[in-house]
Amino acid sequence: MNIVAKDWDSLATPAVNAASSAISEAIIERDPKTGSILRVVENRPNKRPNPLNDPLNELSDSDPEEWEGFDNIPAVGSGPQTEVLSRFENLAASGVRTAPRKQSQREQEWIRKLVEKYGDDYGKMFRDAKLNPMQQSEGDIKRRVLKWKRMQENTS
Numbered sequence: 001m002n003i004v005a006k007d008w009d010s011l012a013t014p015a016v017n018a019a020s021s022a023i024s025e026a027i028i029e030r031d032p033k034t035g036s037i038l039r040v041v042e043n044r045p046n047k048r049p050n051p052l053n054d055p056l057n058e059l060s061d062s063d064p065e066e067w068e069g070f071d072n073i074p075a076v077g078s079g080p081q082t083e084v085l086s087r088f089e090n091l092a093a094s095g096v097r098t099a100p101r102k103q104s105q106r107e108q109e110w111i112r113k114l115v116e117k118y119g120d121d122y123g124k125m126f127r128d129a130k131l132n133p134m135q136q137s138e139g140d141i142k143r144r145v146l147k148w149k150r151m152q153e154n155t156s
Contacts, residue, residue, distance in 0.1 A: 029041055103144070103147060103151065107148075111145055114128070120145075122138045122141050122145070125141045
């Protein structure tokens with residue numbers, strides 16, 4: 001039994017003549033009354049090739065004529081003052097801080113178990129995969145243990 005190969009692939013797209021698909025920009029001059037084209041002032045090829053006719057290809061983050069830099073951002077306090085903005089500025093200037101985070105009951109139990117097993121050896125606490133399943137770092141565990149010890153002193 002002979003199997004004849006097909007001449008075409010059902011998923012293949014037909015080739016497009018490169019000359020006919022070249023996208024170019026032109027600056028044209030129109031008649032202000034009729035709107036008809038008077039002349040083509042400039043004809044230049046597109047900056048980037050776009051063989052798939054992707055409309056997003058024309059957009060670019062690095063166009064120098066569009067990027068104005070950070071110099072045009074107004075300085076703080078130079079814009080219109082709204083009630084909400086003035087409240088936030090007053091709150092920031094007052095220096096009032098929120099209450100520090102407290103250790104939960106579960107976190108206290110976890111720290112207590114670590115301290116009972118290892119004392120002050122934070123390296124061993126760090127390497128214990130069963131008591132430290134979230135792999136808290138030595139420094140983080142030390143900070144939590146010191147906070148837990150201060151709480152224990154205050155409650156005694």
